[in-house]
Amino acid sequence: MNHEPVQTPTELIQASIHLIQKLRTGVGQVFKDLSDGISEHADENSSKEETDSTAASSSTKDAAKDKNSTISSQNQKEGSGTEKSEDQQEKHRAILRTLKRSLETISHDFSDLEKTGGHLGPVHMLSNIDYLSLDPVDKNTVMHPQLLQAYKWTNKMHELANQAFTVLSQNSLKRTQSPFFTSAKKQKGSLPVACLVPPVAVDTFVHNLDQSNVDMSISISRPLGSCGVMQIDLKRTLRAVVVLRGLMIEWVKVKGFDETFKTEDGQIDIWSSSRYQVFQKITDHAEAASLHYYAPAKPEIAIKSFVLWLEGFSTLFSAPCHKCGKHLQNNMPPTWRDFRSREPFHDVCRM
């Protein structure tokens, strides 16, 4: 319609879509006019038949035959119809006029569309994904809808992450006193100390730990790559598995002495819980302890004190609660050991 010099491709496409819609209504109008004209023509023929059947017979046949045919033949018929009468002729002329007008609109619209279309360059492919949409058999592959879905999700996630970031950055909650989180610059070197310890150093450390603890047998293996899995047997009381990242405790699980950390095919199973309530409880406490003793600056001390604390459970079944003096509370032995004194307490007697 109008071509401004700088039009974005999207605008162009929108304009052409608009034009196509216009064109379609125009064409629809033409067909409507035509069908109107034909029906009038047919009416008029049938009324004629009574009076002048022979003369009209040929033209009726034509009309019947051409009912579904093209515009050109229609026009001929219109022409044949004009001879009938003056009144009729006037009507036909009006129909023809409207038809002509509609056709003119169409050709005008069409040339407009052509012009706009000329400005439309080829679609620029941004990435390989765009070619996917060109695949004619996209119905067979679900990739494209999935991609769209994934795109939507990533967008959404990005948005949410941004929001979360703004919310969290306002909140200055700090879990540890470690200066690493408060001033990142100064402490850059502290992180590697804790978790980037070479495996050999970890092995010797664990070995020394094993030597220094009489009641415990500690062994380390690396079934998961660089992460060390420390297995601790404490007397005949419990077994624990501790997953280390460097010298940082990442995961603790405690089980009974008659249970195993091996799966059926001999792999180490760090996930399954003990079938006994006591050791499920102790697992919870041990996780709390691993956080309590967490000290990224001095990882060796952290592990040592954790192991020392764990050793306190050697009297799990024999020591009464320090507070209430009983063995059982809720049919459970004292499952808590104080972080400092390692004195046994029931879960409920801690307060």
Added chain:
Amino acid sequence: MMQAPQTKEEKQLDSSLDDLIHRVRELKQSIASFIYKLENDYQNITWPSLMESFGVLSSGLSTTKRLLKTEKMPLLRNYVLFPILLSPDRDPHLEKLTEGRVLAFNHEVVPDYLRTKPEPEVEEKVQLLSVKASSITPEMAQKQLTMLNKITSNVLDLINASSDVLDKDSSQKNALPQTSSASETNMLIAAVTKGMRLRRPEPQVQMGGPQMPGMPGPPQPQQPAPQKPQMPGSGIGRMQSTVKTNIKAAASSHPYQRP
């Protein structure tokens, strides 16, 4: 009067067609079971059972052929099958009749199913071959035949000669190594079932003769030393031969125990 012979003929046709359908169905069943066996039970199939299946199939085919040639069978080729209606729609009756193989009696399947001659291409090929065959003169054919015979007999000779050699080889191979020996088998079985040649000298004494009531049995194998003095004593007064063998056996075990 006109009706009678016609119905008779029709009846005959009906019955013979029924017969034929019956035969073909049987044949089809045996083929199906054979295919099933091949596909699902191929581990257990044996050559004789395979041949048996083939036998069943071929006998079924020949009975069908015989049936077609009997007197009672009207000349089927005199009947014309004329498809009256072709329809692109699914025909459940036809589907049932053909066990789901032909879904509709339409333009696609009719030429295949009602064909009485081979396909044009095949006909062309047959034509070509027959022309080629007729173009060869009898003399030429004779010549080629003798040539072929000559070559075949040559090859046969070659195979026979080498097979003699091979046979000789394999018979030699079979003759040479003795892979098992009956005496060894017996000895090993005796050892496993009755403990022969496995017993220690001491228990052998007990086995040799009846045990004295109240006499303590042989001590556990973990304490070989105290067994020693017992050995000759328990043998005394029993069979001389066992004593001898025992002394021998004990003597032979000494060198191992001293150091």
Added chain:
Amino acid sequence: MEAAVLAPSLKSIAPQQEYLLQGSILDAHRDVLLHRLRGLCDNAENSPESFNDYEAVYMLRNSSTTQQSQFVLFRVRHALDRPDAPAHIRYLGQAEVGDRGRHTLVRACLDVACSPNVRDFLMEMGFRLDHDYVAQGFFFHKGRMKVTVYKIFKLQQPGKTDQSNLEPLGSSHLVELSVVAPLGQEQIGDDMKNFAEQLKPLVSLEKVDHRRIQ
């Protein structure tokens, strides 16, 4: 649950029978046989399973003079190469040769896994050690058929099962083809016969009458 609770001692024990064919192969040709068995049996893709068992045969006999000839043998076996596997007691009945129509030896067979103190326990029950040996070899299975190819070793000094103390018995491996199944499954005999045919002429597996062997 209920079934387990209701009188476990009264659970009926289906009498198991061992169908057995025996033969032997000279040591020099053992690998040929192993190769063939590997092809014939299941799990051809794995290398044959080996075993190294110590078997001690314990005897219980009446102390009264009248029934001297009566005795019961318990065969106690444990794996030397797998210390965590349980020991087991095996009771074998008299092998029946049967008539010509039967292809295999048939004998009663009872296998009971048990705790490792079984030797002391049997001694205390009144059993006496009759003889012992070490069996080293390979084990195959095809369906429920079991094939063992093993060598028997005498213990030069009692109680020691390390390799230096072992003295091979004869120069052949014993080959046994056996199936343990409930009584009355005679078609197993046919299967075993067919299998044995395929090992000929390398080994001829036969039903060897144990009573005739001296």
Added chain:
Amino acid sequence: MGVSCVYDYPVPDGRSGAQVVDVLQKQVETMGAYKTGNFHIDCETYQSVMLNSPKTLHILHNSEHPASCFAILDSGNTLVADTLFNGLMSNLKNYYQARKGAKIESKGQRYQLADFVLKIGSVSLAGSFKGILVEVEYSPSLVAMECWNLMKELLQSIVGNIAETPPQTLKPRMDETFTPTMAMLQYLEHFNNFRNKAAMSQPAR
């Protein structure tokens, strides 16, 4: 399998065994225990025939270990084997014969209370009621010495002062790692006591 202690719970005069069992069950249920099915322990006794020194062999089964059977000699030497061991015994019938009317069993409800397993069983010898055995098992622990005091606390709330000391059979093995065999030995001791009592009262009548 943890440490377990078996006690003979006395039936007072004038009360039937069923009543006492009922009271015990109510008591245990008020403590918070819930039923986890039934249990069954039986014992058959074999006597040696024509061996130089007479021997007794007890064969016990425990529904807690349904695939196993415990063969116990007088000395306490115990063999744990498959239940097929019964089949072996039938092959030894010329040497060991089952004592007639000596089959004794304990059966009843099994309860779970946190990590404790409680079993209240009524004992019957050849079909007639003889007494009540209460078994308390503390599953997580494997050493009787360590958890005895802890178990005593629970035991005394169920069976009272009978549980002042550990069971006789357990005393010498307090520091050993507990095995199912030790529980079976306790049961056997109680079973033998019941039998002796029955044998003593029999001639009197």
